[in-house]
Amino acid sequence: MTGSGTDRTRPAVQAAAPIVILVEPQLAENIGMCARAMANFGLSEMRLVAPRDGWPSGGGLKKGATAAASGATHILENARLFASAAEAVADLNHVLATTARERGQMKRVLTPAEAMPEVAGRVGGGERVGILFGRERIGLTNEEISLADAILTFPVNPAFASLNLAQAVLLNGYEWFKTTGGEPPFRENNPSPPAKREMILSMFDYLESELDLCGFFPPGKKPVMTANLRDILHRLDMTEQEARTLRGVFKSLVEGPKKARLLARQAGEPEQSED
Amino acid sequence: MTGSGTDRTRPAVQAAAPIVILVEPQLAENIGMCARAMANFGLSEMRLVAPRDGWPSGGGLKKGATAAASGATHILENARLFASAAEAVADLNHVLATTARERGQMKRVLTPAEAMPEVAGRVGGGERVGILFGRERIGLTNEEISLADAILTFPVNPAFASLNLAQAVLLNGYEWFKTTGGEPPFRENNPSPPAKREMILSMFDYLESELDLCGFFPPGKKPVMTANLRDILHRLDMTEQEARTLRGVFKSLVEGPKKARLLARQAGEPEQSED
Structure with missing residues (x-):
């Protein structure tokens, strides 16, 4: 101090x-x-x-x-x-x-x-x-x-x-x-408002559908694994900005490899990984 | 400290x-x-x-x-x-x-x-x-x-x-x-319990009757002056011991001059004050 x-x-x-x-x-x-x-x-x-x-x-x-x-x-x-x-x-x-x-x-x-x-x-x-x-x-x-x-x-x-x-x-x-009402000199610095539920649920839907495409869920396990995942992520109590950031992270992980391969192909370089 | x-x-x-x-x-x-x-x-x-x-x-x-x-x-x-x-x-x-x-x-x-x-x-x-x-x-x-x-x-x-x-x-x-429940190292040190109301009221009665004998109350003023006096003394929120102490103080003030005169008379000395 x-x-x-x-x-x-x-x-x-x-x-x-x-x-x-x-x-x-x-x-x-x-x-x-x-x-x-x-x-x-x-x-x-x-x-x-x-x-x-x-x-x-x-x-x-x-x-x-x-x-x-x-x-x-x-x-x-x-x-x-x-x-x-x-x-x-x-x-x-x-x-x-x-x-x-x-x-x-x-x-x-x-x-x-x-x-x-x-x-x-x-x-x-x-x-x-x-x-x-x-x-x-x-x-x-x-x-x-x-x-x-x-x-x-x-x-x-x-x-x-x-x-x-x-x-x-x-x-x-x-x-x-x-x-006598003394307050700390500052409080939370969150210019972004708390995220609305629909924003969070839409992110969950996107994440789960992409994980489905990746074969992440073993047969019959999707409901329980989805519930667990949502339990973890709900705990973040995100602002709108944070929800956008996290969705961007998931999207980048999904699209990044595709994009990297596309860019490599355009440059005539050999692909780095198999399909 | x-x-x-x-x-x-x-x-x-x-x-x-x-x-x-x-x-x-x-x-x-x-x-x-x-x-x-x-x-x-x-x-x-x-x-x-x-x-x-x-x-x-x-x-x-x-x-x-x-x-x-x-x-x-x-x-x-x-x-x-x-x-x-x-x-x-x-x-x-x-x-x-x-x-x-x-x-x-x-x-x-x-x-x-x-x-x-x-x-x-x-x-x-x-x-x-x-x-x-x-x-x-x-x-x-x-x-x-x-x-x-x-x-x-x-x-x-x-x-x-x-x-x-x-x-x-x-x-x-x-x-x-x-x-986590930390307490100060000591609390009030009052071995005597709070005085019961009857003890306080009895003290007030004694005080007011003696004041009456002394001519303390101007004609017609006794009710309002008594009420004021009781307001002051109630505020003390006394223990039994404190109520006894205060009664002793009033009693001593009442009886002291009489007792002093009596002792002086017994000793054959001239009285210190007029009657």
């Missing part, structure tokens, strides 16, 4: 969306990768709570983050800095907290796929919704999780539940984008 | 699953991150087609990949090497190719969420299914995509469609895990 699918002539998705809040992220590269994952799915507002190495604290951090963001620099440039998670959520209406382990809090526990329809309803109704993501190694503290209305967790292999920070952001963005 | 959710006492998910085929991956770190994403969602078989720097070509590459794999080393150790994509899919029954841009091929185009139910059916029926992922910058060639039965693409922001290689692997693994 590469940048080759990015179409800069198409407008960026910039509608209201959940806010991604990274609490004490340790690595600039991870902040950049989160920005990239956000851009992939139309999230644009990032908040940073006390990043370990400051923000922006000079070329080093910004640069590492910018490289990892792969072009999602508008998100990094607009990221707002807060001293605590409580301050980062103060102006929000609804808050979700991500965690990979149970915290014994009496909150609803949702997967991103379950949470995003409700989040979309709230955002659509004008609410500001934030999602808290914890530190790379130790996640969110219980006090930070207490700030939230509900817990977000991921369906993962319980024997290997460690998700990278940017991947946790990615899965939420992905479900957000799916929930 | 951190390793803190990983429970090594729980069995690794090791059932039959799709095979991840990385075609000419450039960076060892990306190979490692793909292995980690696979492990998160129960995928275990990786194939590498001509990795740029060889495999294993010495400590450098293996080490970079191993660090990024965050413990998913069993996947790297068992990864098989092939010279071409055609060789890597030779023993498979069904092949999907990922791409972020249209290739003009007459193939079905599916999102991971659309593809995985069919993939699960095939894998469950004993088929070997592979998913091809292209080079970091330029993806798969058209010839490599021709090897596939269908195209996989992602619903992404068209103005920012560039997915990192490991994230493309992650989204497929995530949808695979969801489709």
Whole structure:
């Protein structure tokens, strides 16, 4: 998967969306990768709570983050800095907290796929919704999780539940984008309409009559062999263009040897094969 | 999101699953991150087609990949090497190719969420299914995509469609895990059952009678104010434990001042507040 699918002539998705809040992220590269994952799915507002190495604290951090963001620099440039998670959520209406382990809090526990329809309803109704993501190694503290209305967790292999920070952001963005009607960048490229049945049946008739002339069907076997052959070819679910192509293939196989012999005779060459 | 959710006492998910085929991956770190994403969602078989720097070509590459794999080393150790994509899919029954841009091929185009139910059916029926992922910058060639039965693409922001290689692997693994019944590692932690209505109504009666004694309701306003208050508190959708806690809070507010005054009188101290 590469940048080759990015179409800069198409407008960026910039509608209201959940806010991604990274609490004490340790690595600039991870902040950049989160920005990239956000851009992939139309999230644009990032908040940073006390990043370990400051923000922006000079070329080093910004640069590492910018490289990892792969072009999602508008998100990094607009990221707002807060001293605590409580301050980062103060102006929000609804808050979700991500965690990979149970915290014994009496909150609803949702997967991103379950949470995003409700989040979309709230955002659509004008609410500001934030999602808290914890530190790379130790996640969110219980006090930070207490700030939230509900817990977000991921369906993962319980024997290997460690998700990278940017991947946790990615899965939420992905479900957000799916929930809000996000479509893949392209669909089937079939300019030709599906073939009508009569076109297919006419091709079958042609093929079977030619096979008959070739002595393909052993005595008494034609009905069952014809049925089997039709079963195979029906499965192709062809477009009109494909049905024409396939008929052309059969016709060429039938007529080609005849035509080749005719051309050879006209040129006075000896025939390549016996009649 | 951190390793803190990983429970090594729980069995690794090791059932039959799709095979991840990385075609000419450039960076060892990306190979490692793909292995980690696979492990998160129960995928275990990786194939590498001509990795740029060889495999294993010495400590450098293996080490970079191993660090990024965050413990998913069993996947790297068992990864098989092939010279071409055609060789890597030779023993498979069904092949999907990922791409972020249209290739003009007459193939079905599916999102991971659309593809995985069919993939699960095939894998469950004993088929070997592979998913091809292209080079970091330029993806798969058209010839490599021709090897596939269908195209996989992602619903992404068209103005920012560039997915990192490991994230493309992650989204497929995530949808695979969801489709095959993957559950989050924990759910709500509510040992207490939901409160029965009579418990809630009894609490309301208690609260309203005490508020009446305090002169809370202006003349004639009690019915409408009571209804509003009940609307607010019903929304809590309490467990039995929570209903008991909240009743205790009201009771303490009612009795606390009385009790404090009583205790103060017993101790011969002057009262803190007027009656």
